[in-house]
Amino acid sequence: MPKRLYLLLILVLLLAACAGPAVEEPPAPVEEPEVEEPAPVEEEAEPAEEMEEEEMMEEVSMRFFIPDGGGRPDGYNSVIDAYREIHPNVTIELDIVPFGDYYGQLPVMWASDNPADLALVDSADIQSQAYNGALAPLDDIFTEEDMADFRPGVVSEASLDGVLYAAPFGVTTQGVFYNVDMFEAAGIEPPREVDDAWTWSEYIENTQAVIANEAANGNEDVWGVVYLTNPPNIDMWTHLVVRSFGEKDSPTFAGISPDGTTSAGYLDTPEAFEAYEFWQSLYVDLEFAPQATVPDAFQTNKAATMISFAAWGSVLDIIAPDLNWGVTPLPYQVTPITQMGDFTPVVSANGSQVEEAKAFMQFLASTEGVLAYNAATNMIPARISVLDQLDAFSEYPNKIFVDEMIAWGVPRPETPGHAIYNSIFGKMMVDIAQGADIQAAVEAAVLEIDAQLAQFE
Amino acid sequence: MKSAGWNRGSVRSTLLRALKQYRSALVLVLPALIGLSVFHLWPIIESVRVSFFDYNLISRVSEWEGLGNYTFAAQDPLFWRTIKNTALFFLLKVPVQMVLALLLALLVRVPFKGVGFIRTIILIPTVTSMVVVSVIWGLMYHPNSGLINGILETLSLPTQKFLIDTGQAMPSLVVMTIWKDVGFNMIFFLAGLLSIPGSYYEAAMLDGANRWQLFRHITIPLLRGTTVFVLITSMISAFKVFTPVFLMTKGGPSSVTRVIVLYIYENAFIFNKMGYAAAISVILALILLIASVIQIYFRSRS
Known part of the structure; x- marks a missing residue:
């Protein structure tokens, strides 16, 4: 026995040692996408629908990587069911990742030898993922009519150098959720139309009156505003405050250079510093918002308002069914703004079934696909024509989010290094909220952002 | 030459004797050695190798950097x-x-x-x-x-x-x-x-x-x-x-x-x-x- 066993074990050891390195030569280098023909949209869509019939009838099994929450699993399962009615040979399994693990697992998923065929990517990160070669171009699955029907800001975020890399599917915007009972008790009625939106000072003044009224009635320690995490550390929540301090075409409003590689001159303008001082005053001087997360503050009557995304209402109905909540448009300083964005479906460039995945993507972003999703979960569709068919968005409170999107909606600052920008900017805003020296914090952040974004020049 | 041959033979026999004496122990530690090699030693070697490259995790493009990262x-x-x-x-x-x-x-x-x-x-x-x-x-x-x-x-x-x-x-x-x-x-x-x-x-x-x-x-x-x-x-x-x-x-x-x-x-x-x-x-x-x-x-x- 021994000799053969030893030989076998030695062989196993050698094989293990000789196993392919984690880092291999890439199958193909990332190339700059074609830019000569911006958004090369085909006259007629030639999607995978035209694949050979026999090929279509082969059993196809795909994986779809999505973060949990926001009603996404229900929504996408609803679309998959509708797709399988037309293509019974196609099976799509959702890889549902806990939201907290999603951002860490996504790059590892892309780097694996067997990436998911489809995935959801935060719309602001699409350009970054496309730049790194993770995403398949989707220009060829949408017609000119389709492209004209998609909301322009969503298409812009989903494109890099004129090439579309994600299916314009849904949009989310932000609003102020308020405790109706508290505001009624104080005799204050927040605006319900975007044209009547409060400025930041009006919003703070009114909310402070609510807090004072609550304190007078024995409900002490009520915060003026909370976010999902406090202070918020992502630009979805923080940057809209800063951008609002600038004029519409100003560097402050843009937040980054047109080529997406420079923040100096955009994050350190006099208007931006004014915004940072305002932001710090909310946390330090006024003690209007908590400097560390207070779990469930809004749901437990410990916060008068909460700034959150459109789908938060559906979440509140489940987690706090007795809470009497309302929505008012986002406050503004100089320019009203809401930042559009959502988890957006993409096709993996390195997946084994790119064409099949694109065929599903085409269905997903179609009128039928969007309606199937909305049958399960409310989502503001990126398709303008479908929005008109959904009654839920023509009524309060959802109408506020739609009106904001139409009147004020812009994408977050567009850069292929958005994850880097977001991470550093988010930390800077947390530091400012926690009382850091504003000048030093901004200088350090701008320096670090620009040093990191230099890799995309 | 004779001396060298004698030495080689001696080393060989010593090794064989040691192998015979400790073969049971070797068999027992082999799974741990394999695990150590695959999950510790190999990643360490890989880390050293990657440190000489400009390596993009997502695209897997890696370009020689030499001591650039250092x-x-x-x-x-x-x-x-x-x-x-x-x-x-x-x-x-x-x-x-x-x-x-x-x-x-x-x-x-x-x-x-x-x-x-x-x-x-x-x-x-x-x-x-x-x-x-x-x-x-x-x-x-x-x-x-x-x-x-x-x-x-x-x-x-x-x-x-x-x-x-x-x-x-x-x-x-x-x-x-x-x-x-x-x-x-x-x-x-x-x-x-x-x-x-x-x-x-x-x-x-x-x-x-x-x-x-x-x-x-x-x-x-x-x-x-x-x-x-x-x-x-x-x-x-x-x-x-x-x-x-x-x-x-x-x-x-x-x-x-x-x-x-x-x-x-x-x-x-x-x-x-x-x-x-x-x-x-x-x-x-x-x-x-x-x-x-x-x-x-x-x-x-x-």
Whole structure:
């Protein structure tokens, strides 16, 4: 026995040692996408629908990587069911990742030898993922009519150098959720139309009156505003405050250079510093918002308002069914703004079934696909024509989010290094909220952002 | 030639004899060796290799950089800042932790009623998950609703900001990690104390030595080996700190708790600079290796 066993074990050891390195030569280098023909949209869509019939009838099994929450699993399962009615040979399994693990697992998923065929990517990160070669171009699955029907800001975020890399599917915007009972008790009625939106000072003044009224009635320690995490550390929540301090075409409003590689001159303008001082005053001087997360503050009557995304209402109905909540448009300083964005479906460039995945993507972003999703979960569709068919968005409170999107909606600052920008900017805003020296914090952040974004020049 | 042939034959027969003698042991350790090779040795070799490349995790494009990542680290102020923060964490934590661990070991060395219970209490944090401990201590440190500020308020003392204050964040992390790790160090000191023969103390007492002299001239010298071991392992552990920082401060406020491993994580998974992250990992490993060799050298000299 021994000799053969030893030989076998030695062989196993050698094989293990000789196993392919984690880092291999890439199958193909990332190339700059074609830019000569911006958004090369085909006259007629030639999607995978035209694949050979026999090929279509082969059993196809795909994986779809999505973060949990926001009603996404229900929504996408609803679309998959509708797709399988037309293509019974196609099976799509959702890889549902806990939201907290999603951002860490996504790059590892892309780097694996067997990436998911489809995935959801935060719309602001699409350009970054496309730049790194993770995403398949989707220009060829949408017609000119389709492209004209998609909301322009969503298409812009989903494109890099004129090439579309994600299916314009849904949009989310932000609003102020308020405790109706508290505001009624104080005799204050927040605006319900975007044209009547409060400025930041009006919003703070009114909310402070609510807090004072609550304190007078024995409900002490009520915060003026909370976010999902406090202070918020992502630009979805923080940057809209800063951008609002600038004029519409100003560097402050843009937040980054047109080529997406420079923040100096955009994050350190006099208007931006004014915004940072305002932001710090909310946390330090006024003690209007908590400097560390207070779990469930809004749901437990410990916060008068909460700034959150459109789908938060559906979440509140489940987690706090007795809470009497309302929505008012986002406050503004100089320019009203809401930042559009959502988890957006993409096709993996390195997946084994790119064409099949694109065929599903085409269905997903179609009128039928969007309606199937909305049958399960409310989502503001990126398709303008479908929005008109959904009654839920023509009524309060959802109408506020739609009106904001139409009147004020812009994408977050567009850069292929958005994850880097977001991470550093988010930390800077947390530091400012926690009382850091504003000048030093901004200088350090701008320096670090620009040093990191230099890799995309 | 004859001599060489004789030597070769001798070596061969010695090896065969050793193989025969230890073959059962070899078979038993082989699975562990395979695991060690695949999950430890190979990644270390790969990290060194990747550190010479500009490697993109997502696209997998890797371009030869030579020593570029290392020279960049030498000029990167953030790298030096994270080294400084990590060294501060080590200096604040390890000496206090070692002294406390030794005192606790001295306390529980002598058998008395309830010593088992006290040992268990001291060891509970050690066996608790760092993630759980970090989350709970994060809640305890909460500036508005945390347990510690609640106690301070009850005692009419001023409340503190702990993790959100630039001056308090690092000490707050240090206190939590000492509480978590002191039991682990205590075990080694306890083992060291129990291995000192009682006859040494008896002889010294007969010569009239007092308690302090016993401790100073017998306990401390005979614990030197244990102390060096604890110092090396604690230093490595302190330089590798990540979980409590990631969960409790994310390196803030104002980067005062941004330690080296967090910076490696940021470069690898946020800044998408895997080659640079690997280079910093190699530098960190070299720093720890050199520090360990120095400590072992001084121990052997003394």
